Structure formats: C-alpha cells, structure tokens
Amino acid sequence: MLFKGGGYTAEGEFIGTISHVFLKILVAVIEPKATLKVGDTIRITGQGSKSSKKAKIDFTQPVESMQLNHEPIVEANPGDGEIGLQVCQEVLEKIGLKASPQVLERCCVYKIHPP
Numbered sequence: 131m132l133f134k135g136g137g138y139t140a141e142g143e144f145i146g147t148i149s150h151v152f153l154k155i156l157v158a159v160i161e162p163k164a165t166l167k168v169g170d171t172i173r174i175t176g177q178g179s180k181s182s183k184k185a186k187i188d189f190t191q192p193v194e195s196m197q198l199n200h201e202p203i204v205e206a207n208p209g210d211g212e213i214g215l216q217v218c219q220e221v222l223e224k225i226g227l228k229a230s231p232q233v234l235e236r237c238c239v240y241k242i243h244p245p
Contacts, residue, residue: 145164145172146161162213167193174217
C-alpha cells in the first residue's frame with residue numbers, strides 16, 4: 131500500500147517509495163514523506179519487479195549515508211526533494227539486485243521506531 135504522506139503501519143513509519151536505484155554506487159533514490167536521519171533503522175519492503183525471480187523484498191538496515199544534490203546530509207525532511215540513500219551491498223546480493231537493478235524500484239521505505 132502506498133501513502134501520500136508519512137504515516138504509521140505495521141511495517142513502521144512510512145518514509146517514501148524508491149523511485150530509482152544506482153547499482154554501481156549502491157544508492158536508492160526516495161522523496162521523503164517523513165523525517166529520516168542518519169542512525170535511524172529502516173525497513174525496505176515490496177514486491178519489486180515482476181520479471182525478477184526474487185521479487186519479494188523485506189529487509190532492515192541502518193541509515194548510514196544520505197545525500198541531497200550530491201552533498202552529504204544527516205537529516206532529510208518532507209519537501210527536501212529526492213535524496214540518495216545508501217543501501218548495504220550484502221542486502222543487494224541477498225535479493226539478487228545484481229541480476230536486476232530495477233528490483234528495488236517502487237518498494238516502500240519505513241522507519242522502524244525502537245520499542
């Protein structure tokens with residue numbers, strides 16, 4: 131399910147939808163609908179591309195690096211525009227992204243709040 135603004139679901143707080151992936155530099159592009167900071171833990175989930183053999187995606191990772199207009203940032207907010215979000219390589223290997231760079235596109239990003 132896609133949301134227009136930030137909101138809470140069973141997955142966590144909705145941050146945005148991945149619109150593009152830069153495979154060589156391991157970066158996913160999103161337009162944040164809620165605040166996201168370096169150090170937050172995110173969950174990326176979705177079906178991925180229909181052509182992918184490993185289309186179901188569901189993993190968590192810490193936010194270690196983000197960029198806005200090619201400049202490092204520590205916080206992204208709604209209205210900032212598209213940001214680049216570093217995605218860990220070992221996760222990409224697990225979901226087979228090397229075979230299909232589009233597998234993450236249109237997947238949702240959620241911020242997980244500690245209990």
